[in-house]
Amino acid sequence: MVTRVLTVSILAGLLAGLIVAALQHVTTTPLILKAETYEAALALKAPTLAAFDGEAKIILAHGPAGDTPGHDHAEWKPQDGLQRTLFTSAVTIATAIGFAALLLAGMIAAGQTIDQRSALVWGACGFLALGLAPAMGLAPELPGAASAALEQRQLWWLATAIATALGLFLFLRFEQPWLKLAAVVVILLPHIVGAPHPAAPESKVPAEVAAHFAALSLGIQAALWLATAFMVGVLWPWASRRAAMA
Helix, strand or coil: CHHHHHHHHHHHHHHHHHHHHHHHHHCHHHHHHHHHHHHHHHHHHCCCEEEEECCEEEEEECCCCCCCCCCCCCCCCCCCCHHHHHHHHHHHHHHHHHHHHHHHHHHHHCCCCCCHHHHHHHHHHHHHHHHHHHHCCCCCCCCCCCCCCHHHHHHHHHHHHHHHHHHHHHHHHCCCHHHHHHHHHHHHHHHHHCCCCCCCCCCCCCHHHHHHHHHHHHHHHHHHHHHHHHHHHHHHHHHHHHHHHC
16 A cells, blocks of 8 residues: 555656746746846845944945855855756755645545546645635745745744644535534634734835735646646556556
8 A cells, every 4th residue: 555655646646746947938938037136136236234233243235145243155046947947847856746745644534436527626725725725814925925924924834734624524424504614714813813924024126026926826826736736646556456467
């Protein structure tokens, strides 16, 4: 069983990841590159200012990496072009493999028959829980966007994903009205509390570009979930038949 789960997860993630990576290359990647040009242009315009208090040096604003004390070398990042495309595609494929493993683990634990229809339903729920619901409070962001502290955003995202997944499970698996009502309350609770946002929501990126990226990112994530779920629904019966014949 474990070998079958690993095999199907890797194959489904690889196939779905390759398809969606190609889609990313012509949709969200150009917007990220455009946003980085805005960020770089603003960084070049911002001077490096310093104030002195006795012997202590206080940095008020930082210039480009390498000009700031303690930063002798710029952070490494993939070069634009083939290297960046390969790294982005590898991350997308790894994410798809993780999605496939989550889907299989959840369906097996719930005693669900794994076929194309049921896998697509679970994939849609996965997108709702880990994609759409968190994005209602914390939309996908481009480089240079204003944001709250990373730890606060991670905590809210995790709480929202867990609450949405639990709420969907209760709502879809049980018929008692009070459980369905409780499921709705659980799903809404993180949004009632509210996501963390910066006090001054200023961004270096034009609003039109940011909105386009947020919409495309959600579409790409939905495609990744559904493509992965479809591959799981196709490959699991195939792997099961092979295991039965062995």
